[in-house]
Amino acid sequence: MKLKGRHLIDVNDFTVEELQAIINLGLVIYKNPSKFSELCKGKILGTLFYEPSTRTRLSFESAMLRMGGTVLGFADAETSSVKKGESVADTIRVLDGYADIIVMRHPREGAPLLASQYSTVPIINGGDGGHQHPTQTLTDLLTIQYYKNHIENLKVAICGDLLFGRTVHSLLKTLSRFPNIEFILISPPELKIPLHLKNDVIEKHNVKIIETTSLEEHMKDIDVLYMTRIQKERFFNEDDYIKLKDSYILTPEKLKYAKEDLLLMHPLPRVNEINYDVDKDPRAKYFQQARLGVFARMALMVLLLGRDTNA
Amino acid sequence: MKLKGRHLIDVNDFTVEELQAIINLGLVIYKNPSKFSELCKGKILGTLFYEPSTRTRLSFESAMLRMGGTVLGFADAETSSVKKGESVADTIRVLDGYADIIVMRHPREGAPLLASQYSTVPIINGGDGGHQHPTQTLTDLLTIQYYKNHIENLKVAICGDLLFGRTVHSLLKTLSRFPNIEFILISPPELKIPLHLKNDVIEKHNVKIIETTSLEEHMKDIDVLYMTRIQKERFFNEDDYIKLKDSYILTPEKLKYAKEDLLLMHPLPRVNEINYDVDKDPRAKYFQQARLGVFARMALMVLLLGRDTNA
Amino acid sequence: MKLKGRHLIDVNDFTVEELQAIINLGLVIYKNPSKFSELCKGKILGTLFYEPSTRTRLSFESAMLRMGGTVLGFADAETSSVKKGESVADTIRVLDGYADIIVMRHPREGAPLLASQYSTVPIINGGDGGHQHPTQTLTDLLTIQYYKNHIENLKVAICGDLLFGRTVHSLLKTLSRFPNIEFILISPPELKIPLHLKNDVIEKHNVKIIETTSLEEHMKDIDVLYMTRIQKERFFNEDDYIKLKDSYILTPEKLKYAKEDLLLMHPLPRVNEINYDVDKDPRAKYFQQARLGVFARMALMVLLLGRDTNA
Structure with missing residues (x-):
C-alpha cells in the first residue's frame, strides 16, 4: 500500500x-x-x-x-x-x-x-x-468507524433521493466492499437506486438489499440511518410531491422505535428533512460528522x- | 472579569x-x-x-x-x-x-x-x-485613549448624520458610560439623534448634551471631533441638501479656532466631508485610527x- | 544599489x-x-x-x-x-x-x-x-538567464500582436538595455510595434531590429522565440484574419529548422497560438517559465x- x-x-x-x-x-x-x-x-x-x-x-x-x-x-x-x-x-x-x-x-x-x-x-x-465527491465518502466512513468501532456487520439505511444523489451512490458502492453490510434503501418509487448500481452492488459484492418506501417500517433494525434531501424538482408530478414529502421528514416520533445506539447521519446542508427537534437526540451526529x-x-x-x- | x-x-x-x-x-x-x-x-x-x-x-x-x-x-x-x-x-x-x-x-x-x-x-x-458594529467602537475608544491618555473629562463633538448612523449611536451609548463626557452633537435639524437614544443617554447617565446645526460654533471647546458622512439621500429635499452640504465639510479654515490638541477622527471611508487639505494637519488622526x-x-x-x- | x-x-x-x-x-x-x-x-x-x-x-x-x-x-x-x-x-x-x-x-x-x-x-x-506588468518582465528575464546563462548576445524573436501587447512592449524596452540583443519582430503588417517604441528602442539603444510577417523566415537564427496571442478583434477585417491566423500558430513542423538550444517562451494563457503537440518538444519552456x-x-x-x- x-x-x-x-x-x-x-x-x-x-x-x-x-x-x-x-x-x-x-x-x-x-x-x-x-x-x-x-x-x-x-x-x-x-x-x-x-x-x-x-x-x-x-x-x-x-x-x-x-x-x-x-x-x-x-x-x-x-x-x-x-x-x-x-x-x-x-x-x-x-x-x-x-x-x-x-x-x-x-x-x-x-x-x-x-x-x-x-x-x-x-x-x-x-x-x-x-x-x-470522494472526501464526503471518506468523512462518512470515518464517522461510522468512530461511532461503531468498525465498518462491518451493519444494517445501513439510506433515505432520500437514491436515483440522483451523488453522495449516496458513492457511499453505497464503497460500503459494499466492507464485510457483511446490509442496506435498507428508503425512497419514493420514482427515486429508487439506478438499476446498474443495484446490479453492480448486488452481483459483485453479494450485499443484501431491502428496498422500501417507508422510513418507519424497518426502523427498529437499523444501525446507521443516513438521511438525505429530496429535491422537489425530482418528483414527476406535484401531487406525488405533496403526498410524499412529509413521509421522508425524520421526527422524534419516527425515531421512537429506533435502536438506542442508532447512528444518525446527514451530509448537510439539511433543509427540512430532519426536524430541528431531532437535533437534541443524542443519536443525531450530523454536526459531529462535519x-x-x-x-x-x-x-x-x-x-x-x-x-x-x-x- | x-x-x-x-x-x-x-x-x-x-x-x-x-x-x-x-x-x-x-x-x-x-x-x-x-x-x-x-x-x-x-x-x-x-x-x-x-x-x-x-x-x-x-x-x-x-x-x-x-x-x-x-x-x-x-x-x-x-x-x-x-x-x-x-x-x-x-x-x-x-x-x-x-x-x-x-x-x-x-x-x-x-x-x-x-x-x-x-x-x-x-x-x-x-x-x-x-x-x-462593536469593533468600530472599540477602535474609537482605543484611539481616544492613545491620544488623550484617558477616556474621561472630554468634550466630544460628533458631526454628520446622527439619526441613522450606526457607528455614531454605538459610540454615543458607550462613551456615555465613561466618566464626565460631554457631547456636542452637530447635524442638520432633520438628522438629529433619535429621541429614545437621547433619553437613554441623558436620563441614564446624566451626560450633558449640546445640539447644534453649526460645525463652527463650539469648535474652540472641542477635545475630540468625530466626523461622519451625510448621505445625500437622507435629506428630505434637494434644496436643503444644497443649502447645507458645504457647511458640514471640514476645511482647514474651520479648524482655525480649534484646540491645539484636538483629536480629529473619522470611521472611514470618507467621501468629501473632510477636505483633503486637512490630511496634512497634525491633529487629523483618522488614518492612524484605522x-x-x-x-x-x-x-x-x-x-x-x-x-x-x-x- | x-x-x-x-x-x-x-x-x-x-x-x-x-x-x-x-x-x-x-x-x-x-x-x-x-x-x-x-x-x-x-x-x-x-x-x-x-x-x-x-x-x-x-x-x-x-x-x-x-x-x-x-x-x-x-x-x-x-x-x-x-x-x-x-x-x-x-x-x-x-x-x-x-x-x-x-x-x-x-x-x-x-x-x-x-x-x-x-x-x-x-x-x-x-x-x-x-x-x-513589470513582474511578467522579471519572470521573462529570469527564464532567459536560467536557460541561456546570460542576458546578452541573443537573437530574440517576438511573435504576435506587437502593436497592443503590453507584455511585449515591456520586454522589448527592458531587453534593449542589455548588451548586444537583436530583435526579430514577427507580426501581421497591421500589428507591427508602434513607431514611438521602435524609435525609442533603436535610437536610444542602437538595437538591431528585423521586422517580418513570417514566423518561419528567420527560424534557424533565433535564440529565444517568444510567442504571444493575436486577438481576433485586433484585425481590421475578417478576410485578413482568416488569411493570416494559421501562419502565426507554432507547430512542430515550423520548429523543424530551429536551433537545438532554442528557448521557446509564452507568457500564458495560450489559446491556440502554440499547437499542443509542441508541448512535448524539450525546447518548450513556457510552463517552466510560469x-x-x-x-x-x-x-x-x-x-x-x-x-x-x-x-
Whole structure:
C-alpha cells in the first residue's frame, strides 16, 4: 500500500485497506491533534474551486492549517480569471507550480481526472458535477468507524433521493466492499437506486438489499440511518410531491422505535428533512460528522503528501 | 472579569472595566508587537462575511496573522455556497468546527446573536445590518485613549448624520458610560439623534448634551471631533441638501479656532466631508485610527481566546 | 544599489544592475529554496486585485508563503467593498497598515503609481490596465538567464500582436538595455510595434531590429522565440484574419529548422497560438517559465522588504 504521490479522483480507486489506513490515521489525529500541528509545515494546499462550495473548501483549509501548512486558491471561477478560455490541462500545469497538493471542484464531470493526468502534485477531487465527491465518502466512513468501532456487520439505511444523489451512490458502492453490510434503501418509487448500481452492488459484492418506501417500517433494525434531501424538482408530478414529502421528514416520533445506539447521519446542508427537534437526540451526529470530515481530510493529505507520521 | 469564551455581539454587553481591559491590552501590543507575534500560533480565525467589508475583514485578518495565527473564510455570500437555504444555526454548527474564533458580518440584524447561541467558539459581530458594529467602537475608544491618555473629562463633538448612523449611536451609548463626557452633537435639524437614544443617554447617565446645526460654533471647546458622512439621500429635499452640504465639510479654515490638541477622527471611508487639505494637519488622526483598529482587534481576540499574555 | 523600501511600478525604473540582482537572487532561491523558507516569517503580503488575475495573484501568494510569510487581500473589487467611492489614496493609507508589502492590480493606468505616492510600505504593480506588468518582465528575464546563462548576445524573436501587447512592449524596452540583443519582430503588417517604441528602442539603444510577417523566415537564427496571442478583434477585417491566423500558430513542423538550444517562451494563457503537440518538444519552456515566475517574485519581495539573505 502506497498513497504518497497518488491522486484521489474516485474513492473506489482506493482499496479497502487503503481507505482503512486513511480512516485510522484520521482518528489518531482526532484524538491527539497537537502531535500533528506541524506535520505539514512548509506545505501549500491549492484550493481550485471552479464552483463555490464553502463547506468543502473550508474543511480542507482548516485541515491544512491545523497541520501547520498554508493555503492559496480561489473560491469561484467567476472571481478568478480562469475563464479566459484556457484548458484545464494548461491551467493545472501552471498552478501545480504554486502548491504542493491541490483540491479541485469543477462543474464538469471528469475535470479533476484530466487535471490529475497533467499535474506533478497530488490532485484531490473536491466534487465534479453530479459525479464524484470522494472526501464526503471518506468523512462518512470515518464517522461510522468512530461511532461503531468498525465498518462491518451493519444494517445501513439510506433515505432520500437514491436515483440522483451523488453522495449516496458513492457511499453505497464503497460500503459494499466492507464485510457483511446490509442496506435498507428508503425512497419514493420514482427515486429508487439506478438499476446498474443495484446490479453492480448486488452481483459483485453479494450485499443484501431491502428496498422500501417507508422510513418507519424497518426502523427498529437499523444501525446507521443516513438521511438525505429530496429535491422537489425530482418528483414527476406535484401531487406525488405533496403526498410524499412529509413521509421522508425524520421526527422524534419516527425515531421512537429506533435502536438506542442508532447512528444518525446527514451530509448537510439539511433543509427540512430532519426536524430541528431531532437535533437534541443524542443519536443525531450530523454536526459531529462535519467536524470529523476535517480529520478525514487531514489524514488524506498527510498520506498523499507522504509525510512521516512517526517523526 | 472574565472574557475567555465570551462573544462580542453588542459593545454594551461588556462593562466599562472589560472595555478598558481590551483597550489597555491593545495599547500594550501596539507598543511591543513582537512580544505577541506567536501568541495565537495554531489558532484559526474564521471570517464569515455574508456581505463584503474589505476594511473590517482585512483588519481582523491582519490582527490574527500578526499574532501567528491563521485565517479561513469567505468575503461574500455570493461566492460562498451558504445561500443554499441553510439556516444560520446549521451553518455555524458546521463552521465552528473549522475555526477557533469567528467574526461574522451579516446583512440581517441579529444574525451574529443567533450564531452565538449555537456556536461552541467565540463569535464577534463584524456588523449586522444597520444595527451594531462593536469593533468600530472599540477602535474609537482605543484611539481616544492613545491620544488623550484617558477616556474621561472630554468634550466630544460628533458631526454628520446622527439619526441613522450606526457607528455614531454605538459610540454615543458607550462613551456615555465613561466618566464626565460631554457631547456636542452637530447635524442638520432633520438628522438629529433619535429621541429614545437621547433619553437613554441623558436620563441614564446624566451626560450633558449640546445640539447644534453649526460645525463652527463650539469648535474652540472641542477635545475630540468625530466626523461622519451625510448621505445625500437622507435629506428630505434637494434644496436643503444644497443649502447645507458645504457647511458640514471640514476645511482647514474651520479648524482655525480649534484646540491645539484636538483629536480629529473619522470611521472611514470618507467621501468629501473632510477636505483633503486637512490630511496634512497634525491633529487629523483618522488614518492612524484605522491602524489602531488592528490592535483593538488583536486584544479582543486574545482575551476571547483566553491566551496567556504573560507567557 | 538599494532596493529596500522601493516600489516597483515600471520595470524601467530599475537599472540593469538592479534587475540583474533580482534575477540572480531568484535563481539562488530556486536552487536552494529550503534555505529561504523562513526568510519572510512575520511578514504580510497584501494582494489588492481590483480586477481578477488568478495566475499573478497566486504566483505572488505562493512566493510569500514559501518564504514563511502570510497573505491577506481581495481577488476582485466586486467582492470587496472598495467600490464605495473611496479614492485609491485613502484606501492605500488604510491598507498599508494591514500589510508589510502590497501587490496591486488595477484596471486604471497609473493607479499603482498613485498608491505608491501615499503608501508607507512597498507597492508592486501587478498590472495596471494595458500599461505595465513589470513582474511578467522579471519572470521573462529570469527564464532567459536560467536557460541561456546570460542576458546578452541573443537573437530574440517576438511573435504576435506587437502593436497592443503590453507584455511585449515591456520586454522589448527592458531587453534593449542589455548588451548586444537583436530583435526579430514577427507580426501581421497591421500589428507591427508602434513607431514611438521602435524609435525609442533603436535610437536610444542602437538595437538591431528585423521586422517580418513570417514566423518561419528567420527560424534557424533565433535564440529565444517568444510567442504571444493575436486577438481576433485586433484585425481590421475578417478576410485578413482568416488569411493570416494559421501562419502565426507554432507547430512542430515550423520548429523543424530551429536551433537545438532554442528557448521557446509564452507568457500564458495560450489559446491556440502554440499547437499542443509542441508541448512535448524539450525546447518548450513556457510552463517552466510560469514556475520560475514564483522565484522572480520571491527575490523581488525579499529585496524590497530588505530581508537579510545571508542570515
